[in-house]
Amino acid sequence: MHIIKLDAIDSTNSFLRQLSSASMVEDFTVVIANHQTNGRGQMGSEWRSEKGKNLTVSVFKDVSFLKVDEHFCISMAVALAIIGALKTFDIKGLKIKWPNDILSDNMKIGGVLIENVISSKKPKASIIGFGLNINQTEFENLPSASSLRLITGQVFDPDEVLQVILNSLKYYFSLLEQKAFDKLKSSYEKQLFRKNKxxxxxxxxxxxxxxxxxxxxxxxxxxxxxxxxxxxxxxxxxxxxxx
CATH class of the missing domain: 2.30.30 (SH3 type barrels.)
Known part of the structure; x- marks a missing residue:
């Protein structure tokens, strides 16, 4: 695993995309920013994060073994990996708000943005960006936002949380490579926010x-x-x- 740590960058996803277009990038390369100035979420939304208190990360993953119509399995795997990692820290009420927002007791603590690199109409690689609110305690004009610290009252080491997430990602990526799509889908649907309500x-x-x-x-x-x-x-x- 190749880890690149940056003090500040506009977007870890943009940085990793530019890096991968200019040179060969090792599979599972991880980019971490202490501060992200122009983070992005789903549908062009902005991802705001207080400097030094949260995780803003992007991961380069070779997904050439997948077909085009299997790409949503990447999203399911990533959301499940983050949920699985957070359970080890006893974070309660974890759910996935479709397609891949991470909630705890109905409050948003994380989000995922996946950008696929397509070659010859097939997924070649994915740039998987995720943000997770760790120790931030104030979220101006974001009434549905929370953090691990607000939820538990504890201060967390972001590096420790990241390592657990990366280990969890490896496991769920292995399920992807095994094409265990039914298992991923079943697990994902069990975690869906508001299912059957x-x-x-x-x-x-x-x-x-x-x-x-x-x-x-x-x-x-x-x-x-x-x-x-x-x-x-x-x-x-x-x-x-x-x-």
Missing amino acids: PSTFKDYEGNLFTGYIQGVSKAGNLQVLIEDGIVKEFDLKEVSLLY
């Missing part, structure tokens, strides 16, 4: 509707039971689950 969604036009999360499709679309017993699939651009 009446939940409110907002569609791309801003309309609100109620439904029950049933699971995810192979492509990663959210399967929602709506009125008249119909199960409808939505991709990330079509719907958002409200807290």
Whole structure:
């Protein structure tokens, strides 16, 4: 494992993408930033993190063994790896808010942004970025955000948390390589936030509707039971689950 530590960078994902386009990057290369000035989340959202108090990390992973329609398994593996690592620190109420936000007791403590490098219409590699709130205690204008410290009252060593996450990632990446997709999907769906509970969604036009999360499709679309017993699939651009 090759680890690159940076004091400050605009985005660890952008740094790793530029590095991989300019030279050969070793599989499982890890980039860690003490401070990220322009972190990104899903759908172009901003990921804000207080300097020196959290984890902002990107990992380069060779995924050439996967087919294009298997790419959501990467997202499932990463979310499960983070959940599994946090359980070792006795973090309670852990859930995955589709597609890969990490929650503890309904509060967001982490997020994942995966950018795939495609070659000849096949996934070649993934740049897996994740942010995890460790010791930050104030989140201005983010009422649903929390951190490990706020949840437990303890101060954590970010390097220790990172090492446990990286070890967990190795395990779940091994499941990916074994193509244990059914096992990953089953585990992922068990951890889904609001599964089988009446939940409110907002569609791309801003309309609100109620439904029950049933699971995810192979492509990663959210399967929602709506009125008249119909199960409808939505991709990330079509719907958002409200807290």
